[in-house]
Amino acid sequence: MNGKKRNTLSAWVCNIPALAFAGSIVVFPIIYTAYISLTNMNVYHWFDFAVIGFKNYISALSVVDSGFLRALGLTVLWTALNMILQLVIAFVMASLLNIEKLRPRKVYKTLLMFPWAMPGYVSILLWKNGMFNPQFGLLNQWLSGWGSEPVRWLAGDVLAFICCLVVNLWLALPFMIMIMDGALQSVDKSYYENAMLDGAGWFTRQIRLTVPAITPIIAPAVVITLFTTFKQFDVIYLLTQQVGAKTGANIHTVLTYAYENAFVTNNYGFSSAVSIIIFLLLISFALLSKIRRPGNEKNI
Amino acid sequence: MRRIYERAGLILLNIFFIAICFAVLIPILYAVSVSLNGRNSIFGSDFSFIPKTFTLENYRAVIFGQPVLLWLGNTIILAVSSVCISLLAAVPGAYSLSRLRYRGRKTILSGLLMLHSFPAILSMFAIYKLLSPMGLINTKLGLILIYIGTMAIFGLLNLKGYFDSIPIEIEEAARIDGANGRRTIVSVLLPLAKPAIIVTGVMVLIYVWNEYIYAITFMTGESNYTLAAGLYSLQATEMSGSWPIFAAASVVVSLPILIIFFAAQKHMVSGLTAGGVKG
């Protein structure tokens, strides 16, 4: 009994530093934003703001219109597609990279990490101007080399969405591959040897053995990627919606929509209320999705 | 016969990876090529990967025309401190989460994970309100605090996942051999978790290296910039459409990360498969 208590105590002590850091940088802003959302802090009451109750939430509901719901639907689609593609591609790539006789794997791994080594906005600008630009972009130069008509990549809604998806995969896959790779390497190889004796095929082996073995290891990274994807702002905004460089596509995630319809007002009370609403939506989605399915619960 | 198949398979695999790597690198090769191009027609319709007039002028302009070494120094201080402190905080925390069962553990973890979903756009203001009374605005310490805090939950959970995958029997075996608790952790568990620790460290490093929003908001004056913030300030704006220099700067900023990544590869081979089975 006594030992258990001491255990609990020392466990808490071990966790205090990490929790304190996370608490001040992640939790405090949420609490503060919740507080601001109850005040009238805006351009006209920047320093002398007062608590005004839930008025901001009432006006925030005006942002939740058909445009917002469309953006919400698109965000869910965006997140789902991204996650599925990332997991499948990263798994395949990492498995192939771990084939024993592949000698230059270090070189491949390093090259594949390249997209991750640049600040995100630089890469997005490169894609937008270097690849997708209809007048000068590489894609259209190649197309015209083959005698095709130039394509306006970022103008149509569907095509622009696909382009954003490609860029996001390009940006996010290195991280996922690295996580998968690390997880695969920590799986005990003797599992495989046993399974191989049973005569199981590659595919069966992966599904039966590897996937369950790496799931707990990659779970935190996957969950965090899920949230990052959901709240992804830069890719869609910088590629299609930047003021002064809009491309004509009408695609919005909840965040870009909220940015154009709330954050630009400089009304912090109002935008805080919108943020809290989005936050609550996100959490309910997370709860609805399979993060908490029974088998997984003990892993996270 | 089997050997031939294996050979052919390997060759195909190598071709596959070479093709994939090339495809992935196209936008970056584009940047490299722009940065080496002597003529200023960046968006020119006559773009080719091999620059028609080769020049290193843009690199010279970046390295000598901008305080890049100063920015590099700032970035290294921030990155090294953030990585070290993050790991020092996360390793024991993750270990205790993985090995010790105690009340409140599950709630904290899923709770913290949930909170990570808060959109960061508005966090900025709150973080300012938090750091300002402590006098941490426009200091590296303030930025380090932000970076560690942002990555703390991730580090904790990521490491815990790996600790979970290390069979507890290995520890017990060490204990039977007479090692005490702390020594077990330091000499048995940490080496086994080395890949995970390095992966987490690299993750924090890349985050700090590429982060620019906090850096430009909370730091003033070019001499306090990080590389990413300096790069951001070089960005081709309407006034100064200096794309070749921007491209060269992007390459310069990314290079150290790639070197570190390449160097870290060696250590990212699992301690478990390499050492655990043997030991």
Next chain:
Amino acid sequence: MKRFILFILAITAMLSLPACGGDESGGEGKGLGLVIWHDKEDAVAAALQAELDTLKPDINVRLEKKNGLTEALKMVGNDPKAAPDFYFFAHDKLGVYAEMGILSPITELVDKAALGGFLPMTIEAATYKGAVYQLPIYFETLLFMYNRALMPDDEVPATTEELYSFMASGAGGKYGFIEQHSTAYYSAGWIHGFGGGIVTEDGVPLLDTPETVKALEYHGKFVERMPGESEYATVNTLFREGRAASTIGGPWLVPTARESGIDLGLAPMPVVDETGLPIAPYSGVQGLHVLKVAADNPEKNAAIREVLKLLLNPGIGAAMAKASGCAPALEACYDADDIKNDSLVMMMRQTAEKAVPMPNIPEMDVMWNVVSNLLVDINMRGRDAAEAAADAQKNAWDLIKAMK
């Protein structure tokens, strides 16, 4: 070995922490230190710094480049520890900051009579609710530029219809005219040319007025003959590569165009046939703003007055105008020969007489995006102008109401 490395890393971390905690403000010998935030190119900053250095050793003014200046000011604006004493920026944000209460009117710090020496347009731009919040230095506006190789001097259109027929004649497979057509800043000129507007001084959006709708419809016919995309890099490059005969662009386009070997001509804006008014773009006035925390500080007040007084000297306006390719705000600057003979500066001044200063009211902050969306709707998505304008007007009202 590994532990040794870890140990070294830990030590480095420990050592670096206190070292980086220290702030670097003040310092630099004797004299009172003042800080100016700006986000300008190095040449412009250097011209200003050179002038400010004449106040040494009594007053040390330091220019600090600050990216994301407008957002940062909202945060630190009234924090004496973190706020700068001045910021150097365009006039269009001063309404926001004045309402927030972080700016000091400069009329309290300079001799009122001295303000009479500025071009009236610049003082108008600097005035918000009756108070002057900016000491104007130079201003910029968009100019009609053409490539003499593709558009000879005698073919330069005087009216918009002439411009249209030039575009329709299809100058040898090149674009007759290009602009950033779906960007509020560039299209505002057309709207003004029809007597329409984006927002009134009192914050009333004007997007669904008949004049504005007519302008948007008329403008649409030109857009059909331009490339689909309207962002800066595309438009700029097409012009620089000689694939477009004419454009509307800022002074920043001039040096790059000349470097690319374009025989560049500058002309007055074409006149809209229907109204007889020229295309009247927005103008931006760049100048110095004083923060309230600094002006209220008795130690700094006198020094701030000295700095402002120094900047009333025509020499500095001329130097900075040269560095930026813009036009000085002080009337007296135009007496100097090198300004008088600079065709760019003189054309800028001429255009600026018709130009409309960007609104400086807080409401304008939300209008940029609404107008851009409206232009995209009409120009790129083919929506009916009246219908799209009505929606945009409603959206603008919603956002303006949400500000309070």
